[in-house]
Amino acid sequence: MTVSDAGAATDVPVPDELADNVLITSVAKLLDPVYNWSRRNSLWPLGFGLACCAIEMICTAASRYDLSRFGMEVFRASPRQADLMVVAGTVTKKMIPTIVRLYNQMSEPRYVLAMGACASGGGPFKEGYSVVDGVDKFLPVDVYVPGCPPTPQALINGLIALQEKIDQQSIAKVPWYRKDDPTAGIYPVPVLGPDLIDVRQLDLIRAEAAKQQEAQVAEVEGE
Numbered sequence: 042m043t044v045s046d047a048g049a050a051t052d053v054p055v056p057d058e059l060a061d062n063v064l065i066t067s068v069a070k071l072l073d074p075v076y077n078w079s080r081r082n083s084l085w086p087l088g089f090g091l092a093c094c095a096i097e098m099i100c101t102a103a104s105r106y107d108l109s110r111f112g113m114e115v116f117r118a119s120p121r122q123a124d125l126m127v128v129a130g131t132v133t134k135k136m137i138p139t140i141v142r143l144y145n146q147m148s149e150p151r152y153v154l155a156m157g158a159c160a161s162g163g164g165p166f167k168e169g170y171s172v173v174d175g176v177d178k179f180l181p182v183d184v185y186v187p188g189c190p191p192t193p194q195a196l197i198n199g200l201i202a203l204q205e206k207i208d209q210q211s212i213a214k215v216p217w218y219r220k221d222d223p224t225a226g227i228y229p230v231p232v233l234g235p236d237l238i239d240v241r242q243l244d245l246i247r248a249e250a251a252k253q254q255e256a257q258v259a260e261v262e263g264e
């Protein structure tokens with residue numbers, strides 16, 4: 042008799058008396074589900090909030106919505122012990138350097154969920170002088186949850202979407218085991234000056250500043 046894993050046929054013979062107890066599979070096929078199952082059911086969020094959306098996030102963790110059903114109720118006070126960053130609230134230019142620094146202090150595997158209109162794209166404060174129009178300008182966002190604010194049910198739906206994303210990952214391909222670029226997971230911390238400076242754009246900023254300077258010099262010399 043043959044036993045299959047997830048419907049795949051196999052030629053390995055299994056005695057009838059053991060058929061109910063033996064599962065034939067490969068290491069690769071077994072490893073991914075176990076690896077993903079353990080991570081998806083023990084996501085520990087970083088315990089911080091930025092604005093009104095954070096109140097809904099707190100409600101989600103309370104008894105009525107019972108986030109512990111998903112293994113996600115252990116909000117950690119330290120980024121070293123967290124693997125999920127729920128960006129709940131308005132991301133201001135003053136806060137984004139701290140948020141990026143916290144993200145860099147989280148160890149892989151780590152995930153980011155943008156909760157609400159503000160974190161996803163600036164929300165009602167988009168174009169505001171002090172507001173970043175989306176945390177994805179600086180961090181890799183895995184799931185966006187719409188709403189202003191999203192309800193606890195919407196957040197849970199987003200967390201389930203994240204679990205489904207984790208289910209699709211393979212231990213052989215996940216980025217955090219890559220050896221070619223050990224700094225690939227480090228995101229540059231933006232600098233807050235008169236405005237926010239994305240250090241990844243420094244060359245472009247310098248070139249534009251030089252152009253403006255040349256134009257001003259030419260203007261003065263032409264007078």
Ligand code: SF4
Nearest residue numbers: 093094157159189190
């Ligand atoms: S999306 Fe709405 S509820 Fe959430 S932080 Fe922004 S203004 Fe507040």
